[in-house]
Amino acid sequence: MAQSMLLYWGSGSPPCWRVMLALEEKQLQGYKHKHLSFDKNEHKCAEVQALNPRAQLPTFKHGDIVVNESFAACLYLEVKHTRGVACDRGAWRVTEGRGMR
Template sequence: MEAPTVDHELFWISGSPYAWRVQLALGYKGVPYASRRMDSARQENRSPAFIELNPRGKVPVLKTGNVALYESVAIIAFLDRAHPAVPLFGQTVKEHGHIWQRVSEFENYTRDMLDVEIVRPLLRGYAKDDPGAMRASAARVYDALGWMEQALSIAPYLAGNDITAADIVALPNIQMLRRVAVRPQAIEMALGLETLDAHLPALGAWLSRMEAMRGYDAAYPPHWRI
């Protein structure tokens, strides 16, 4: 049996939620690709060769032939047009608009709340500089995720009955939040985020469904397995 044709190269860093999104999309769609894992400790994403692909020096980058695409949501949209058999942006105009609405809601109103105010301080070691501010941010997390809990109380996925780009965009950032929520610093500061699934049961059930999706295990950040 012949090996599938590989048309894409994906440049990524383990633990980048934005690269993880694209890996999930590729895996869920069953699209083969050449994996180009970058070592951020060696600043490989700042090398002249990589800067030629993305002047911003960030992952992910998807290289297809002579074209290099960056920005995770743009890459997922490209993949959906290039490989439409497993649609991530719907099959009708109405579905398409609704999915983009959900993607935009997460990107504009939820992502930075999680990433900038909680995940980065805990990962980079400055969370304890202002525990009061961290606790205030942690309290706001539940408000920021409220629209997701409501949507998932009505349907199994963020935009309806099927996995879409909205779910794939949101999942890595939520998983990053869950990972840092159980760190000793987070527990010591009583952020209360380690019980996220219990406080938001519909979101917790969604996370379980997403962890069972096709391609999830292959895309899981390898350094998290250590």
């Protein structure tokens, strides 16, 4: 499952770290990640803008789901990868219109 996840991130960004920590906490090893340089404006490349028109990081993609806000990405991971706890599987959608599509 983690192999279908892709995280675009930039060094020195606490929001990016937040998503990376959530992925590690959920033990989702094997996710793909792409480190982009803020200094070189790599986060403004066409590849990122196709997923996130604001060209901001982090940008998280899982299958057809794209999440562009760190808190929304963490909530998505919590809902989709919670073990042993019943939760509303669509709860992360509360963030629609706020960095998700």
